[in-house]
Amino acid sequence: MRTELEITLLHCRNLPSPPSVAMQIIALAQDPNATLGAAAQLIGVDPALSARLLRVANSPLYATRRRIDTLTQAMAMLGLNATLSLALGFSLIHGLRGHNGTAELQERIWRRSVLAAMAARQLGQQTSLKRAETLMLAGLLQDIGRLALLQAMPEEYAALCAGTEDNATLLALERERFDADHADVGAWLARRWNLPDYLAEAIAASELADAEDPFLRCIQASGAIADLWLAPPEAAEVARELACARIESSIGRGKEVLEEVLSQLAVSLPEISTLFEVRIDQPSHLQAISDEARELLILRNLRQIQDASQSHQEARITEERMRQLSEQARRDPLTGVYNRLHMEEVLEQEFAAAGVHPLTVALLDLDDFKKINDRFGHLVGDQVLRQFAQTVQRTLRSTDLIARYGGEEFLLVLNYSSESSARQVLQRLLEEVSRTPMAIVDGQPVFTTFSAGIATHNGEPENRFNSVHELLQAADDVLYGAKREGRNRVRLHGA
Known part of the structure; x- marks a missing residue:
């Protein structure tokens, strides 16, 4: 030139030259911290600009089924970037x-x-x-x-x-x-x-x-x-x-x-x-x-x-199948509780957030489970595992999780629970399991108990672990300590 x-x-x-509102919109569009609230406050000052955005939100350009009645609704539907682009275009019209x-x-x-x-x-x-x-x-x-x-x-x-x-x-x-x-x-x-x-x-x-x-x-x-x-x-x-x-x-x-x-x-x-x-x-x-x-x-x-109607129906069926498959992949097929792989993924996430709240895990192992298999057979053993898992699920809070960790061993994740409260929960669970028949064979109930080891990660020096593996290892050590002490008991790490 x-x-x-x-x-x-x-x-x-x-x-x-751009009018004042356009210059402010330009500045806001280049602000990485801009929000819809800030844009609404700026655009709301100009009634004509607000009216145009409402009109465009209700126009054939945006085929919404419900009418948009307020600037806030229009901006929420359009999104921040679209709102700023449209507002800038409309505001420049008069200035040019x-x-x-x-x-x-x-x-x-x-x-x-x-x-x-x-x-x-x-x-x-x-x-x-x-x-x-x-x-x-x-x-x-x-x-x-x-x-x-x-x-x-x-x-x-x-x-x-x-x-x-x-x-x-x-x-x-x-x-x-x-x-x-x-x-x-x-x-x-x-x-x-x-x-x-x-x-x-x-x-x-x-x-x-x-x-x-x-x-x-x-x-x-x-x-x-x-x-x-x-x-x-x-x-x-x-x-x-x-x-x-x-x-x-x-x-x-x-x-x-x-x-x-x-x-x-x-x-x-x-x-x-x-x-x-x-x-x-x-x-x-x-x-x-x-x-x-x-x-x-x-x-x-x-x-x-x-086509859209048919595709929508097919998509819903596919989505439901995928959801079911995804859920199945996270569950233990015998007991229906989570499997070890899924629980380890959850534990990694909870461990990363445990600075805000305590993270308590408990490893449970059914006592003398081999004797049940040897005496009654593996089908009865499977029934005992299923009933045990159901009993634990009924007793725990909705925020707590249970997974089958391997064989007759189960892992519990007790969110927001301190060591003392976790011990009380496990003690109540032990009493519930002890008096609940896990199976009926020839008209006779089959009872079992379990041993449990509890470990808590909460950032305190005595309860600070560097990884999920260390936390689980601590709970495992306590569990086998409970086994050595005679089974049918709950033990705490560091106690």
């Missing part, structure tokens, strides 16, 4: 629309900008980009250089535009006259406003055709779609070929995607015109293609509804 052009722009008193006798040309520029914004959004959806609102904002601002030139030199730039038949001709005339085009001027202006880098880059690349970034390719194609919409009938065929070529080089499937985008634009045109306060008519040369595209869209939507 020539130095004299930059000087002219810098000294232009009428050069468009000057009043210097060039209203008709300004309106033409804004029509192209709004159509490009919506086309960029639709192209992003076609390519599965997750940045619909930032695409819309970049598309909306890609022509701010034209508005800046129009404000800085209204008569000269209006005359330059009057002599053009299409956007390509305008770009050539701009480069010849200024040694820069309106995309260069727009990028320069965006950097002066401290807009996010991605916006400046998108504006600078908007009139190119060789970007590698999918985001930039959508912006480049969006301008060609806007030019097709605004082209006079005699230039429509050339504009259509250019738009198809741009889309084909950007995302592929040129004609198919173009028809999809045009149909979406046609459907949402009344709402778009109201949202952005610009009159956009349906061009006669696109009526046929738009009608055909709209019919295809209706048929496609009907198929999608049918």
Whole structure:
């Protein structure tokens, strides 16, 4: 860009500038600690901006089934990034629309900008980009250089535009006259406003055709779609070929995607015109293609509804199967309690958080279980293990966990329990197990007892362990101490 052009722009008193709320939105968008609450407080100061966000939240752009009645609801539905992008676009509209006798040309520029914004959004959806609102904002601002030139030199730039038949001709005339085009001027202006880098880059690349970034390719194609919409009938065929070529080089499937985008634009045109306060008519040369595209869209939507219903049902069945399989993978198939692998994963998580609350584990081993297997057989032994696990589950709190650790050994995780309270819980459990038949053989009850070792990790010097392994080893040592002392008892680590 020539130095004299930059000087002219810098000294232009009428050069468009963002309103105060837009500058605050720009700052908030670049704050990594920004929140929806801060955005709501800022946007809520501007009633017109709040009303636009409410309107866009209830528009066909966001097909929600329930009506959005408050700004808070709108922002929660849109999300922080989308809210800030939309708010910035709306707030810049008024700041960029000057009043210097060039209203008709300004309106033409804004029509192209709004159509490009919506086309960029639709192209992003076609390519599965997750940045619909930032695409819309970049598309909306890609022509701010034209508005800046129009404000800085209204008569000269209006005359330059009057002599053009299409956007390509305008770009050539701009480069010849200024040694820069309106995309260069727009990028320069965006950097002066401290807009996010991605916006400046998108504006600078908007009139190119060789970007590698999918985001930039959508912006480049969006301008060609806007030019097709605004082209006079005699230039429509050339504009259509250019738009198809741009889309084909950007995302592929040129004609198919173009028809999809045009149909979406046609459907949402009344709402778009109201949202952005610009009159956009349906061009006669696109009526046929738009009608055909709209019919295809209706048929496609009907198929999608049918497919979505079937897919939703299949997804629910699959999700339930996956949930069941996941649950089965975490459970011991014989007793139904958690298995050792899952409990070790849980223990690692609980151990990491144990600085806030104590973590107590207890290893339980059924006494003389081999004698039960030898006397009654393994089927009765399995029944004893199942009944024992069920008895423990009934006795424990909902926050406590039990897993089969191996053979007749079980592991308990007693969250938020101190050593003394854990001992009381295990003592009550021992009494409950001792008087509850674990099986009935030939009409006679089979009873059993267990031995338990308890260890607690709570950060105190005598109860501080470096790992889950050390904690379990401590409980295991105490357990076998209880076995040596005669079984049918509960012992504490360090006692």
